[in-house]
Amino acid sequence: MAITLPDDLIVLERSAWAQIQAGTLTADTAAAVQARLTEVALELGENRYEVERALKGAVRHPEPAGVE
Template structure:
């Protein structure tokens, strides 16, 4: 069962993924994404690693995310 991720977290990861692909990811951006993942995991009761894994799957492999839905 997929974790329901908020749109703002998905957009933050999408922005970071774009920066990674362009070679322009900053430490500040990476820290912001990790802080948001940690905060969401704490609020939702999900494991932080599970949140991060699902987030990356949805952003980096959207075809797999739509297949699971």
């Protein structure tokens, strides 16, 4: 079963990923992603690490358009 990620978490992770690539990631950005990630895992009743894996996959290795 696929984990459905909320848009706000994806936006946070995209921001963090852009900062990582630019070498400008701040502790505040990283903490915000981790805090929201933990909240989402609890809300979904999913393992936090599985939610993080799904999030990083969605942001860093997205499926090409039209592929499911």
